[in-house]
Amino acid sequence: MHGAVFLIEFGGILLALGLLGRVAGRMRFSPIPLYLLAGLAFGTGGLLPLGASEEFVAIGAEIGVILLLLMLGLEYTASDLVTNLKTQYPAGIVDFCFNALPGAAMALLLGWGPVAAVVLAGVTWISSSGVIAKVLGDLGRVGNRETPVILSILVLEDLAMAVYLPIVTALLAGVGLAAGSLTLAIALSVAGLVLFIAVRFGRLISRFVSSDDPEKLLLVVLGLTLLVAGIAQQLQVSAAVGAFLVGIALSGEVAEGTHALLSPLRDLFAAVFFVFFGLHTDPASIPPVLLPALALAVVTAGTKIATGYWAARRAGISVRGRWRAGGALVARGEFSIVIAGLAVTAGIEPELGPLATAYVLILVVIGPLTARYTEPVGMALSARFRKPAPAPDAARAAATAPAAKAGEPAVAIPAQGQAPAEAEADGELAPPR
Incomplete structure (x- = not known):
């Protein structure tokens, strides 16, 4: 009887997620907010609380986090990460200062x-x-x-996760300063070792893992990932960091084949993870934190736009491209929930989970809108507040201007209100200032 109830509950969850994914696809936006809402509906205080399948959902959620980070690591090679770290680190520092500090300040203001x-x-x-x-x-x-500017910022954020997650894990575990420092040192040493091995011996590792049989490739990669993630968690590093480093170590055809094989599994267990996070959030706890979440969303949407604009300007991108880069970076989603999920599991602050849920729900919906409309709105505001150049009197200018010497080129006078930036082609590199 217990097994039948489990099958009914878990089958109902998967069916609901599939239908919600279809709805999101037709409306052309991310399904993450619908998955979170489904978790709120199935969780404590929701419309239909779960019972028999909750433990299995928790295991599936943990696998979902591991697969998310593994697939993220497969997107980059070790050389890509090293190159981005060398060339784009100023953008990463600005990104951290602009967007991490508002969250820390909000938590401190809330006590x-x-x-x-x-x-x-x-x-x-x-x-x-x-x-x-x-x-x-x-x-x-x-x-x-x-x-490329947008992707560089995302790569730096993902690389920073390898350092940030061990720090959070140590803090949530309540270990002392010495133990926390040891945990961080182990994490950094392992990450550096994996990057070194991936750069020097990446082809050999990929050749060892590679297989023409999709079944064998899937079993080897998935088994290796879960094994490394478990060892990392046993060392108090982070299972997610272990999975991320496995993804970095694999490259070439192995990475492409693994990505194709694991994408459906990643999508399945990632959806289960979002549901699991919603299960541990009481819907009645969201209204009290809705106003702080909305204020934080507005502030950090603005700071992300400023981050993208600054990074694109530093790369010499035109004004239109700067606005597009800023608007594209606004969305928060899976990794914000992963981080908040660690805190919810540790039980450090009851209101942190509801606040993070509301915050992600707001920005995962607003993100696609800012990506589409930040550029036209930004250009309209720039044109409105830009001071037009004074129009010279043509007759007076002709009378007072010295005659051009023979052989000298004529200087063209720009039309009234025309700014040099307007001559830049859409999306092209801006001329040097």
Whole structure:
């Protein structure tokens, strides 16, 4: 009887997620907010609380986090990460200062303490790579000049996760300064070792894992990932970091084949993870934190736009491309929920989970809108507040201007109100200032 109830509950969850995914696909936006709402409906205080399948959902959610980070690691090679770290680190520093500090300040203003401040800083800092990649594809901007800038910021955020997650794990575990420092040292040493091995011996590792049989490739990669994630968690590092490093170590055809094989599994267990997070959030706890979540969403949407604008300007992108880069970075999603989920599991602050849920729900819906409309709104505001150049009197200018010497080129006078930036082609590199 217990097994029958489990099958009915879990089958109902998967069916509901599939239908919600279809709805999101037809409306052309991320399904993450619908998955979170489904978790709220099935959880404590919801419309239909679960019983028999909750433990299995918890295991599936943990696998979902591991697969999310594994697939993220497969997107990058070790050389890509090293190159981005060398060339784009100023943008990463600006991104951290602009977007992590508001979250930390909000937690301290709410009286939640320093540990919750570190957690909420991560929630507001990390953009959603999955949502942003989908939005860029839907808008046809993958080949734009500003897209490498956007991807560089996302890569730096993902690389920073390898350092940030062990710190959060140690803080949530309540270990002392010495033990926490040891945990961080182990995490950094392992990450550095994996990057070194991936750069020097990446082809050999990929050749060892590679297989023409999809079944064997799937079993080897999935088994290796779960094994490394378990060892990492046993060392108090983070299972997610272990999975991320496995993804970095694999490259070439193995990475492509693994990505194709594991994408459906990743989508399945990631959806289960969002449901699981919603299960542990009482819907009645969201209204009291809705106003702080909305204020935080407005502030950090603005800071993300400023981050993208600054990074694109530093790369020499035109004004239109700068606005597009900023608007594309607004969405938060899977990693914000992963970070908040660690805090919810540790039980450090009851209101942190509801606040993170409301915050992500707001920005995962607003993110695609800012990606689409930040550019026209920004250009309209720039044109409105730009001071037009005074129009010279043509006759007086002709009378007072000295005659051009023979052989000298004539100087063209720009039309009234025309600014040099307006001559830049859409998405092209801006001329040097």
